[in-house]
Amino acid sequence: MALIGQHGGKLLAVFNTNTYASNGGHDGSNGGDMLFDFYLPTDIDDTKTFGTNTADVEHGFPATYQSHYIATHTSGSYYWGNCWKEFLIHRQVISGGGSAGTYMQIHFLREVIYRGHSSFNGGGSGVGALPTLAVQSAANAQVRMKVGGDYWNSNSGEVYYLGGSAETSWIGNTPQAHPIYDTTIGDWQE
Amino acid sequence: MAVISHGQSALIATFSAEGNDASALKKMDFVVPVGRVIDSVIAPTSGTNYTQDPIYLWKASAHANSGANYRMGAIKLGIHATGSYNSGQEYKEFVYFKHFNGGAIATLSTQTGDNSSTFDNAGNFSLAIQTASSDTLRITQNKDYRTANEVKVYYLGGGCDVTFVGRNSGQASGLGSVGADYDDRWYQSFWIV
Numbered sequence: 579m580a581l582i583g584q585h586g587g588k589l590l591a592v593f594n595t596n597t598y599a600s601n602g603g604h605d606g607s608n609g610g611d612m613l614f615d616f617y618l619p620t621d622i623d624d625t626k627t628f629g630t631n632t633a634d635v636e637h638g639f640p641a642t643y644q645s646h647y648i649a650t651h652t653s654g655s656y657y658w659g660n661c662w663k664e665f666l667i668h669r670q671v672i673s674g675g676g677s678a679g680t681y682m683q684i685h686f687l688r689e690v691i692y693r694g695h696s697s698f699n700g701g702g703s704g705v706g707a708l709p710t711l712a713v714q715s716a717a718n719a720q721v722r723m724k725v726g727g728d729y730w731n732s733n734s735g736e737v738y739y740l741g742g743s744a745e746t747s748w749i750g751n752t753p754q755a756h757p758i759y760d761t762t763i764g765d766w767q768e
Numbered sequence: 769m770a771v772i773s774h775g776q777s778a779l780i781a782t783f784s785a786e787g788n789d790a791s792a793l794k795k796m797d798f799v800v801p802v803g804r805v806i807d808s809v810i811a812p813t814s815g816t817n818y819t820q821d822p823i824y825l826w827k828a829s830a831h832a833n834s835g836a837n838y839r840m841g842a843i844k845l846g847i848h849a850t851g852s853y854n855s856g857q858e859y860k861e862f863v864y865f866k867h868f869n870g871g872a873i874a875t876l877s878t879q880t881g882d883n884s885s886t887f888d889n890a891g892n893f894s895l896a897i898q899t900a901s902s903d904t905l906r907i908t909q910n911k912d913y914r915t916a917n918e919v920k921v922y923y924l925g926g927g928c929d930v931t932f933v934g935r936n937s938g939q940a941s942g943l944g945s946v947g948a949d950y951d952d953r954w955y956q957s958f959w960i961v
Contacts, residue, residue, distance in 0.1 A: 589932040591956035592809060593822035594829055613960035614822050619933070649925055653840035653867065660865035660872065662842050662926075690874030692865045722960070734826055734840065737956075739933075740925045 590648075591616040591737040593725060612726050616737055618646050618667065618719040642671040644743035650709050652699075652735035654728020659698030661706040661727065663689045664740070669719060682716035699727035709735065778923045780845075783907070785917035794909045798921060802843040802866050802903050808932040821958060841866040841927035844876070848920045849893040851912025856880070856887030861924065862895050870900040887912060893919070 595612055631637060646667040653660045664687040671680050691699060691706045699706035706727055714722040725733055781798035811827035812818040819825075843864050850857040861876040873895055898906035907919055 589809070589930045591822075592826040592932070593956075594824075594826040596825045596829075611960075615957040615960065617955060649844065651840075651842035651927060653842075653865075655840070655868070658867060658869070660840060660842055660867055662844070662863045662865070662874070688876060690863050690876060692867075692872040692874060694867060694869055694872075734829065736927060738925050738930070740844075 588739045589736055590619075590739050591723070592735070593723075594734040595725065596731045596734075611724055612730075612733070613722055613724050615714055615720050615722050618669070618721065619739065620644060620646075620669065620719045620743075642673070644669040646742040647740040648711075649738040649740050650711075650723070650735060651738070652706075652709055652725060652727060652733060654695075654698050654732050655734075656729035656732035657695040657697040657699075658728065658732075659691065659693045659695060661689065661691045661699055661709075663687075663706075663709065665711055667711075667721070667742075669716065669743075680716045682713045682719070684711050684713060684721070779920060780923050781919075781921040783909075783919040785909070785912075794907075794917060796907045796909070796919060797898050797904050798907075800843050800845065800864055800903050800905060801923075802841045802864065802927050808930075810932075817958075822956065840868070843926035844924040845895075846922040846924045847893070847895065847907065848922070849907075849909055850918045851887050851916050852918070853913030853916035854884050854886040856883030856912070858893065860893075860895070863926070864897075864903075864905060866900075866903065866927070871897050871903075873897060873905075 591614070593614060646669070648665045648667060650663045650665070651660065652663075666685045666687055667682060668685070669680070669682045672678050689705050693699065693701070699708060708725060708727040710724045712722045712724070714720040723737065725735060727733060780800070781796075783794070783796040785794050809823065809827050811824045812821050815821075843866075845862045845864065846859065847862065848857065848859045858878065858880045860878045863874045863876060865872045865874065893907055893909040896906050896908070898904045907921075909917055909919055
């Protein structure tokens with residue numbers, strides 16, 4: 579049973595490229611892309627139990643604007659090393675008006691890399707080239723991940739959900755008081 | 769029911785300098801949960817080309833500890849070090865990389881706050897690998913006053929025994945399983961060929 583999965587990051591996706599070229603797909607050593615898709619957990623939070631008082635600051639809180647905090651860890655075992663990247667993904671679901679539609683943007687935040695072998699992830703002294711994330715379908719909250727950076731069959735990695743607007747637990751003001759945490763939210767301040 | 773967070777970061781180690789010798793740097797060891805097999809990842813056992821599934825060999829390699837199948841890992845930590853006499857505090861975020869030749873530590877960010885002019889002016893604190901084989905890390909904290917220091921280590925995400933919510937995951941809560949309170953698009957795909 580998972581020790582820490584109920585606190586902090588959850589594991590959204592995993593991969594290992596040893597499985598890839600033998601499937602007749604692109605060979606990363608031949609200019610091909612090693613790609614797979616994963617999906618953001620975007621269900622509207624159903625743990626909120628807001629009151630009906632329209633003066634409450636949380637009244638009418640929308641879930642149509644979301645932010646998702648993602649981390650990737652990739653590693654190579656041939657040109658070996660490790661790379662950790664963090665991304666912020668914005669998503670908007672706009673239901674009416676001239677801007678109606680669903681939108682998603684991916685923002686790279688930061689990265690740390692350890693090149694055990696000087697050629698890991700493109701070599702050099704700078705940041706690693708891979709992985710990259712791209713929007714595949716905003717409507718489906720679908721993100722396409724391109725992996726590689728080591729030898730074609732020697733990459734593995736994980737995608738973690740670090741926080742944000744997914745279906746998170748609401749611990750704010752509710753009719754059922756939390757036994758430890760003071761859930762009071764203040765009124766609007768002038 | 770919420771499928772993502774049942775609470776956020778967990779506290780995995782705390783240290784207090786009470787009783788520490790005044791002349792020595794304080795060195796504190798703790799073990800990070802990065803070496804465990806993630807047993808919530810369930811590999812497919814059937815289907816077209818299932819042995820080429822991105823999940824399949826990842827799962828297989830999770831049980832190996834040598835060569836190309838060595839399970840690498842990364843864990844993100846937040847460490848908060850404080851002094852209450854020559855008062856001040858510093859918060860740092862680190863990533864600890866685990867690999868078959870030991871490990872490495874990278875610093876993501878540092879924030880220092882509310883210092884008195886005499887707080888910890890020789891360098892605050894640092895994190896180093898003490899014993900890679902057991903994922904034991906060591907914090908060295910420079911001194912405030914000898915009885916007035918505290919360190920807290922938070923787990924912020926990454927490769928410990930986390931819950932997998934991707935395809936084939938079998939959490940009893942319904943995480944990752946079709947039909948539960950869960951958007952069943954929330955799977956990772958097969959390779960895009």
